[in-house]
Amino acid sequence: MVNNGLTEIANEIADFCIKKYRLDLTDINFNMVNLEELCSIAATGGWIMFPQHWSLGQQYFIQKKGHTLGYWQIYEIVVPSEVWEEKKKEPAEAYIYAGDTLTDIKLVMAHVYGHIHAFENNWKLNEFKPSSPLAFMAGQKERIAEIEKEVGEENVERIMDIGYTLSTLIDLYPAKKIKREPPEELPLEQFVSSPGEKRQRLIEEIERKAKREVVPDERDYEVLKFIVDNADMLASWEREILQMMWEQSRYLSSWGLGRYLNEGFAALIDLKYCLDSKMPVGETFRWLKQRTAGAYQQGQCGCDGEQCSCDRRTLQINPYWLGMNLLLDVIEKWDTGRFDLDYEQLEDAREREEFNLRLDRGWDKVLEIVATNTDYTFINSYFTEDFFNRVASCLFVYNGREPEKGKREEDTLTIVSRSYHDVKDVLLFEAYNNGMPRIAVEKGGGNYNNKKELYLVQDLSGYDKLGLSPKELTLQPSETSEVLLKALYEAWRRPIHLEVVNREGRPLLLSTYDGKEIKEGKVEGKK
Amino acid sequence: MSDPIGSARKKYRRRVEEAKKRAIGQLKYIELGSMKRGEVIRLRIPVVHLPHIKYGPWTPGIGSGPGKEGEKVFPSEEGSAGRKGGRGAAEAIYEDITVRDLVNWMKSELELETIKPAKRKKEIDKITYPAISSRGSESLLDLDETLYAMVDRQVVAGDFRQGGLQIKIEEEDLRYRFPKVKYKPYKDALVIYIRDISESITQADLEASYILSFLVDTWLKEFYPKVERVYIAHNDSAWEEMEENYYRLKSGGGTSYSPAYDILAAMMTGRDYERKTQVKRKIDYSDMDIYVIQMTDGENWDYEGALSRLGRLMPNLTRLCYLETHFYEEQDTKYLVALKNVYSSQVKEGKIRLCTIGKKDDLWKAMKEFFGKR
Numbered sequence: 082m083v084n085n086g087l088t089e090i091a092n093e094i095a096d097f098c099i100k101k102y103r104l105d106l107t108d109i110n111f112n113m114v115n116l117e118e119l120c121s122i123a124a125t126g127g128w129i130m131f132p133q134h135w136s137l138g139q140q141y142f143i144q145k146k147g148h149t150l151g152y153w154q155i156y157e158i159v160v161p162s163e164v165w166e167e168k169k170k171e172p173a174e175a176y177i178y179a180g181d182t183l184t185d186i187k188l189v190m191a192h193v194y195g196h197i198h199a200f201e202n203n204w205k206l207n208e209f210k211p212s213s214p215l216a217f218m219a220g221q222k223e224r225i226a227e228i229e230k231e232v233g234e235e236n237v238e239r240i241m242d243i244g245y246t247l248s249t250l251i252d253l254y255p256a257k258k259i260k261r262e263p264p265e266e267l268p269l270e271q272f273v274s275s276p277g278e279k280r281q282r283l284i285e286e287i288e289r290k291a292k293r294e295v296v297p298d299e300r301d302y303e304v305l306k307f308i309v310d311n312a313d314m315l316a317s318w319e320r321e322i323l324q325m326m327w328e329q330s331r332y333l334s335s336w337g338l339g340r341y342l343n344e345g346f347a348a349l350i351d352l353k354y355c356l357d358s359k360m361p362v363g364e365t366f367r368w369l370k371q372r373t374a375g376a377y378q379q380g381q382c383g384c385d386g387e388q389c390s391c392d393r394r395t396l397q398i399n400p401y402w403l404g405m406n407l408l409l410d411v412i413e414k415w416d417t418g419r420f421d422l423d424y425e426q427l428e429d430a431r432e433r434e435e436f437n438l439r440l441d442r443g444w445d446k447v448l449e450i451v452a453t454n455t456d457y458t459f460i461n462s463y464f465t466e467d468f469f470n471r472v473a474s475c476l477f478v479y480n481g482r483e484p485e486k487g488k489r490e491e492d493t494l495t496i497v498s499r500s501y502h503d504v505k506d507v508l509l510f511e512a513y514n515n516g517m518p519r520i521a522v523e524k525g526g527g528n529y530n531n532k533k534e535l536y537l538v539q540d541l542s543g544y545d546k547l548g549l550s551p552k553e554l555t556l557q558p559s560e561t562s563e564v565l566l567k568a569l570y571e572a573w574r575r576p577i578h579l580e581v582v583n584r585e586g587r588p589l590l591l592s593t594y595d596g597k598e599i600k601e602g603k604v605e606g607k608k
Numbered sequence: 609m610s611d612p613i614g615s616a617r618k619k620y621r622r623r624v625e626e627a628k629k630r631a632i633g634q635l636k637y638i639e640l641g642s643m644k645r646g647e648v649i650r651l652r653i654p655v656v657h658l659p660h661i662k663y664g665p666w667t668p669g670i671g672s673g674p675g676k677e678g679e680k681v682f683p684s685e686e687g688s689a690g691r692k693g694g695r696g697a698a699e700a701i702y703e704d705i706t707v708r709d710l711v712n713w714m715k716s717e718l719e720l721e722t723i724k725p726a727k728r729k730k731e732i733d734k735i736t737y738p739a740i741s742s743r744g745s746e747s748l749l750d751l752d753e754t755l756y757a758m759v760d761r762q763v764v765a766g767d768f769r770q771g772g773l774q775i776k777i778e779e780e781d782l783r784y785r786f787p788k789v790k791y792k793p794y795k796d797a798l799v800i801y802i803r804d805i806s807e808s809i810t811q812a813d814l815e816a817s818y819i820l821s822f823l824v825d826t827w828l829k830e831f832y833p834k835v836e837r838v839y840i841a842h843n844d845s846a847w848e849e850m851e852e853n854y855y856r857l858k859s860g861g862g863t864s865y866s867p868a869y870d871i872l873a874a875m876m877t878g879r880d881y882e883r884k885t886q887v888k889r890k891i892d893y894s895d896m897d898i899y900v901i902q903m904t905d906g907e908n909w910d911y912e913g914a915l916s917r918l919g920r921l922m923p924n925l926t927r928l929c930y931l932e933t934h935f936y937e938e939q940d941t942k943y944l945v946a947l948k949n950v951y952s953s954q955v956k957e958g959k960i961r962l963c964t965i966g967k968k969d970d971l972w973k974a975m976k977e978f979f980g981k982r
Contacts, residue, residue: 121613129612136658137613138620142701143655226615234619245658394673394681475672479681481665490665494681497668507670518661549668557664564659584666 084113087186094190097358102350103448104198107163108172111190113179119155120144122176126333127158129174130219132325133226134241156181157189161200162215171213173197184364188351195350199343202452206339209332217332221325228318239571240319244305244326246568249517251331252302253338296527304537305330307522313533314574323572337515341456345404349447352405396494398476407459410468411450412443456512464508469501478503480553506547518556523580535573538580552586562591562599570596580604627653628703632713635705637815637968644822649705711830714823718972720979723831725794726897726926733792737785744784753783797832798896799824800872803854804904806843806863812935816968817903818855820931823975824901832897838875838889842868848875848883863907865914865943872900872921893924900928901978906940914943915950922951925959929978932964939964958982 091111098104114122124140125131147153158176175193177186200206211217229237274282301307305327309320336343355368414420418438427433450459469476481493498504510516519540523529526536541551561581569577576594583589590602611617631651639649671681714720740753758781762768803817828835839854840846843861846868874881875891883889891898908914922928932944944962947955954960963977 121611121617124616125612129610131612133613133616133619135616135619135623136656137616138618139655139701141613141617142620146701238619242658246660249660394671394675396669396671396681398670398672475674477671477673477675477677478668479671480668483665491682492680493665496671496675496677496679496681499677503668504670507668510668511670516663518663520661553667555664555666557662560659560661565661 087111087113090187091190094187094354094358095194098191098194098350098354101357102353102444104194104350105201106194106197107161107170107201109193109197110172110174111193112174112176114176115179116145116148119158119176119178120148122158123155127160127174127176128215128218130215130222132218132221132241132329134245135238136245154178156185157193159193159196159200160214161197161206161210162213171215173200174215184360184368187358187360188355188368191354192347192351195347196343198350199339199346199451202448203339203342203455204453205335205455206343209335211328211332214332218329221329224325225322228322232318237322240322241326243568243572244323245330246564247305247308247323247572248326248330248334249515250304250520251306251327251334253331253335253514255303294528294531295525297522297524299524300538300540301522302519302540303327304520304522307527308535308569308572311527312573315572334515338455338457338512341400341404341407341512342451342454342459343404344400345406345408346447346451348401348405349408396479403473406472407463407468408447408450410465410472411446411463414443415446416441416443457509460505460508460512464505466501469504473504474499476504476508478507503548506549510544510547510549518554520579529578532575534576534578535569536578536580537569539582541582550586551582552584555582555584566591566593566599567596624653624701624703627651628705628709629713629717632705632710633717633972637819640819640822641815643705643707643710644819651703651705652700653703654700707826710826714827714975718976719981720827720976721981723828723979725797725832728792728795728895731792731895732789734790736788736790738788739786741784741786742780742782744786748784748787750783750785754781757781757783794833795895795897796834796836797828798836798838798891798898799828800838800840800898800900801854802840802842802865802868802872802900802902802904803857804843804863805841805857805859805861806905806907807860808863808905808907809859810936812968813903813905813933814855816931816933816935816965816971819971820903820974821901823971824899824929824978827975827979828899836896838891840868840871845882846871848881848885848889850885853884862909863904864910865902865904865908866910866917868902869914869917869921873917876921876924897926898924900925901931902929903931903933905934906932906943908943911943911946915946919950922954927958927978928960930960930962931974931978932962934964934966935968 088111091109095106095109099106121141122129123144124137131137144155148155156178160174162171162173175197177189177193181189225237225241296311297307305323309315309323309327312320315323352372355365416439417436418424418440419436424433424436427436450463454462464473476499477496478498479494479496481490481495484490484493520537521540523536523538526538527533529536539554539556541554544551544554561579566577566579569579570593576592579591581589581591588604590604591599592602593599628651635643635649643649673681675681715722737748740750754777755775758775758777759768759773761778761781762774767774801817801821804813825835825837837851839849839851841849841854841857842864843859844864844867845861848871849857871881873879875889876893878890880888918928930944930947932941941964944964947960947962951960955962961978963974965971965974
């Protein structure tokens with residue numbers, strides 16, 4: 082049922098945003114949902130059709146509980162969706178909680194437009210996008226339901242658990258461009274061969290098997306994809322499910338690379354709309370008060386919602402707060418022209434204060450940043466010392482120790498540094514690859530020992546530029562051994578070797594030969 | 609809008625049920641005891657986070673808030689309390705274990721036998737009169753309906769005059785109530801608990817009997833519309849005890865089963881017997897399924913007398929469950945062996961069920977022995 086009043090309001094806001102902020106919008110379906118629906122949609126991350134896994138049911142309970150007890154509050158969920166063909170554009174879907182007030186709904190709509198603009202224009206968010214995301218997810222759901230009927234639910238669940246565990250082992254920065262090639266048609270001659278040719282081919286095959294095969298021919302960061310392609314012990318349906326998990330997790334985790342940018346831009350749009358549109362003063366004031374109270378403050382406490390009322394130290398930064406403030410800073414700089422060397426070289430404080438070229442290029446710059454950056458480049462370029470001192474001086478760098486037995490890890494955490502460079506380095510570190518370790522298949526690691534064993538290596542190159550030594554990049558021992566290696570063994574079904582660093586910073590080789598016991602060894606000389 | 613997590617919710621539900629089943633198998637004595645007292649056991653099912661590979665705690669991270677370098681991020685007392693509240697919401701979900709779950713578990717996991725209550729001889733439960741008939745016995749004559757019928761007849765015949773109603777009942781006006789008889793379908797259950805309170809009974813034996821009686825009650829209530837309970841305590845002598853005091857009796861004296869059997873026989877025949885209850889009980893054994901649950905630690909000294917008395921009782925009993933607990937004392941299974949030998953055919957067909965348990969956790973085993981499949 083279409084609510085005409087709200088549709089009118091939505092159109093109004095869209096016109097306003099397009100005219101004033103030059104947003105690039107697609108069609109959007111706004112769905113007003115009740116709490117029950119909101120929680121079940123939040124459990125899937127916004128997809129109506131999503132592969133059915135038991136963890137979604139659990140997530141629903143968590144969301145419901147958090148929402149009803151008031152730990153957090155979800156205003157909106159957005160899913161981009163379109164087909165890149167003329168006349169066949171699908172609308173994007175947005176879900177808004179119907180229990181909000183009208184002012185909230187208006188501002189959330191503006192917020193949604195901000196998200197849609199970022200989804201449409203940011204290159205990284207579009208890199209792994211399937212041609213129609215909703216249809217892509219729906220197809221996965223249907224296919225997995227079909228397989229479930231064939232082989233049984235437990236089997237599918239087991240493989241999906243493995244897939245989710247390995248879902249971080251993907252390459253979010255592919256060196257080669259993704260191409261969708263049509264399948265090659267084999268020439269007819271390949272099927273017709275004389276006996277002599279047949280024998281020749283057999284001999285060649287035996288020779289190739291006898292020779293040490295080098296798979297892959299260079300380091301491959303797509304570990305999950307490599308397993309899907311090369312594991313010969315997988316059944317076809319297992320391969321299919323893992324392939325689906327790979328596609329899905331690559332698309333969804335690429336959103337994390339533009340988190341500050343995406344959320345910050347949406348927050349900026351609704352802030353600007355709140356100030357520019359002629360809303361009643363009281364409502365504007367209420368909304369601004371709400372922003373200062375929680376939703377857009379720097380600290381985001383342990384709960385993963387969007388609003389929370391803790392003002393203590395927290396371990397996560399609110400992406401709305403950081404992204405929005407960085408963009409506001411950019412607007413100010415580019416409006417006044419303070420980004421140039423002319424400004425940097427000024428030493429008199431009064432002159433610096435009064436420096437203003439009246440360029441008014443701030444909004445152009447913001448749109449440009451949203452289109453061309455990821456979080457890494459965004460923070461790298463615009464998180465300046467000046468910004469840190471003025472706005473973000475509350476940030477600190479912490480680290481911890483291995484907790485003693487029976488104690489929690491959180492109790493060991495201490496504040497290490499509050500200096501600008503350290504904070505920026507760690508911010509960059511967390512923005513790179515979603516803050517996950519990079520694991521790669523070593524060159525020739527698909528056929529290690531010539532027994533088709535898998536040889537993986539933790540990639541530590543480049544982290545020294547961020548001031549991080551290999552010592553600090555050691556993986557969590559229990560997670561590595563119990564979770565990762567076992568899941569890898571269950572997928573590859575041959576011995577697994579993983580080269581990591583230990584706490585002293587020396588390389589260490591973890592091997593498992595049966596999926597249960599894990600042996601530690603020394604790394605032999607590199608081949 | 610269609611439900612986006614329809615079957616995922618079912619899958620998770622199944623996981624929760626499995627966790628529940630696992631928890632019921634490991635229920636502690638105290639918990640079962642509190643369940644008997646009517647409390648609901650709350651089960652904490654921790655949230656399972658799908659594991660990922662990640663860096664250790666020594667890897668630097670970024671946070672926000674006040675504080676100097678070198679300080680703890682969360683000072684031990686005050687800091688943790690606030691955060692616990694936030695985190696706790698998403699750490700576990702809670703499920704209640706009810707008596708219903710217990711019964712389901714006994715059905716599915718313990719695979720106990722479903723009991724079919726014996727059919728009753730025709731006994732009237734209730735008589736209702738839903739219809740009116742023109743024939744019947746004189747005692748069922750319904751005067752109101754008869755008068756209505758008379759007026760109707762007079763109106764139709766044209767005899768009815770306004771102002772004066774002539775009461776003139778003829779034979780065709782007579783109306784009778786038509787009875788409908790409802791019979792009781794099944795027999796009720798009578799559970800007779802015979803508990804040993806001799807000197808050698810310890811607290812552990814007492815607890816075992818306390819929990820076992822709860823389990824037996826729960827299980828029988830599933831199949832019988834009414835379960836009545838009789839409590840007999842014995843050492844050298846025996847008497848019927850009230851339910852409230854039954855598990856508070858102090859132990860002392862020797863062990864002899866025959867007085868307990870005597871009391872049972874007296875209940876059946878209607879003779880007087882020693883009791884601490886208000887009313888003398890008369891058991892109509894043709895009307896009830898009688899289960900005898902005897903809980904003891906052995907060491908009976910006059911087993912010949914007991915056996916002969918039991919022989920007289922046996923035809924009227926539905927099932928005799930005999931539990932011997934050997935938690936601390938050395939084993940004395942003389943009576944049990946004698947029962948096995950004398951009533952070998954009945955033991956085989958399952959009328960007499962014998963069980964010894966060596967530790968508290970074996971109560972499920974006893975339950976399975978008493979009510980499991982044969």
